[in-house]
Amino acid sequence: MSCVQKANMLPEKDPKRQGEKDPQEDPSVTLFREYLRIKTVQPEPDYDTAVKFLERIGSELGLQCQKVEVCPGRVITILTWKGTNPHLRSILLNSHTDVVPVFEEYWRYDPFSAFKDSEGNIYARGAQDMKCVSIQYIEAIRKLKAEGRQFPRTVHMSFVPDEEIGGHKGMEMFVKRPEFATLNVGFALDEGLANPTDTFTVFYGEKCPWWIKVKVEGNPGHGSRFIENTAAEKMHRVITSFLEFREREKQRLKSEKHLTLGDVTSLNLTMLNGGISFNVVPSEMSAAFDIRIPPTVDLKAFEEQLTAWCRAAGEGVSYEFHQKYTDQSVTSTEESDPWWKAFSGTCRDMNMKLQCEIFPAATDSRYIRAAGHPAIGFSPMNRTPVLLHDHNEFLNEQVFLRGIEIYAHLISALASVLPLQAEA
Template sequence: MAGQWCGMLPDKDGLNGGGGVQDGHPAEDPSVTLFREYLRLKTVHPEPDYDAALKFLERMAEELALPMKKVEVCPGRVVAIISWIGSRPELKSVVLNSHTDVVPVYEEHWKHHPFAAVKDADGNIYARGAQDMKSVTIQYIEAIRRLKAAGKRFSRTIHLTFVPDEEVGGHKGMETFVKHPEFQKLNMGFALDEGLANPTNAYTVFYGERNPWWITVRCPGSPGHGSRFVENTAAEKLRRVINSFLEFREKEKQRLNTSECFTLGDVTTINMTMVKGGVAYNVVPAEMDVSFDLRIPPTVNLQEFEEKIKVWCREAGEDVTYDFAQKHMDQNLTSTDENDPWWQAFSSTCKAMNMTLKKEIFPAATDSRFIREVGLPAIGFSPMNLTPILLHDHNEYLNEQVFLQGIQVYERLIPALAGVAPLSAEL
């Protein structure tokens, strides 16, 4: 029941999926045990325990016998980098990126404690971050562990980057890191970052993102007593602004799932998120503000779209203005052309594993956008098929068999990417 935590010990609950037997049950795969340990670290906003994550990652680096570098990009915000140097380190590297933070929880809506990493009888592991994206972090690490144990080595260097603050916009994380000298030293050629689960048998792959615009429209008006028909009020202007934004929202909603637009990443979403204004019931306010969250596909002309917003403000009334809390203008897409060597390595490896790939524009925002903004290719990919999309949702979970299969996927993808032949620019 929601709000009542399972009292079973984390390493005893549910059925397990490894070899051997413990207490009458099959022993849990060590990779699953490690995943659950990482999930129990409370790297949750508003006060994520980043120190615990860094200690965990230092331990992983020691186990892998690989060097780890810590780069403080902002006060209290550290990017950790574990590096597996290639036989030809002058070639462009492959970066496996993940973020260490997770979003807040409403504990009363969870069937198990959100930081206990409880595994049920079906092998579903419940925890905040199970999908977004602690699973991918451990899959990277475990794939590298297996490849190293098998004596593999590749021409290109592989960097695992672990960044903070992705869930609060990345401003003190990846956005700052891409401008840091240590980022330049990575000599990045290609990056993998997070994607989304897919409820079907297919795997979703993201090659671009919608631009997030957070906008506040300010509507000044004539103040006065609440008993009169005051002319030119802030509320009247506010209503016109809201109508313009929400009418456009409805048109985009209608376009979704038509022959023109198949996914959320193909349309512009607009959501009204905050309204401010007023001091008392009987006082007509001198200003009212309304804020919107917009996500705009890379196919939209951003300058023309902003002109549309200016028209809406002019039509709403005199002196209506707007400003941005966030305004991303980058529309770079990562090539999914079969002639592109990075995409060819990625897609052909997936095809060899009989994986069906579904290419999409990411509907929200990830750290990939900052990588693409500096002109580097990045693919958003989390190997979670047959799984409902539960990032940021109550009762976020991932099945242990899907998790373990993801490790095998990276065991194949990492060698393919790190083995890409020298590009013409590298010769």
């Protein structure tokens, strides 16, 4: 039975599918599912509805709300819980509002219905990446405020657009604006990944994404002849050099058991273009590569290697960058660091096993770190398959609810970190 057939067999009036409220459902889960139903899907995300949703919640919780339009149609929403000593550096809880596209024919349920099955699994685009974290932040603060708690440090929640397409009209612009500077950020939390084991993965740094297009020029002619120095021959040499390096890194990851995906350079050929007709040898071809480089790699030496591969392929071979991120800042995970000590100590108190890694892709954390602020990538989803950007993305409601408890403890600890030497 196909996925489409299964979806069509769903009851038409199932309240969990239609978006009606279930009186027996935890209100935090209901809010999470409401947020999931807002179609902030690229390339045309409904940001206006998302911002109104967040404003409504901020008003309910008595939080200050600020909206910063970093460019037309791209608004950063900031909800602020003021601390008792606002001169201290603040805690920033960041999340993005957009989600990646879907191929609905491969989904068991409508990816924007937030359908919950009998096991409590909530299916929706953004269930893991990362609307769960947004609502967990909110509900953790709701819980703390209901308990009458107050903390010295101010807590900001930032909800940013366009992370899924690079953050160039979102966090990258925001960190350069005076409104970000006035947040007085001391430490930030952002997204991580699910972990199928009992362990929680924590990310203290990220790879540098390099997107390059290699262009080759060669002799054209009739498709029946053995023409010398064709673009295809040169492109073959380029691709061979790049993919041989890819295989070496792949084997290194397999053979050195202590390594994770974040510790090696990933490289993939993602686009190949050239030619106009079957019987015409093209004079030009191009290939696009997505390269992700860990912070342990010398970027200057790596680019020299790219240049050497292109030079070895022959004359008329060049490359251009479509993205070249070079900041290799990482956040301290030493117990002597007060922020990490508060984070890791709280997790130990909750008997959480942490695994520290370099994030294998890229998130908005890289812009926060580049601006000089420590940031940790963390999504409290253990015993959960990694399904970000995948079909049938889901999160179990019990995992979601536990994440609220985890964030409540983490926010309490981080917002209570004693004044640092620079703040005295």
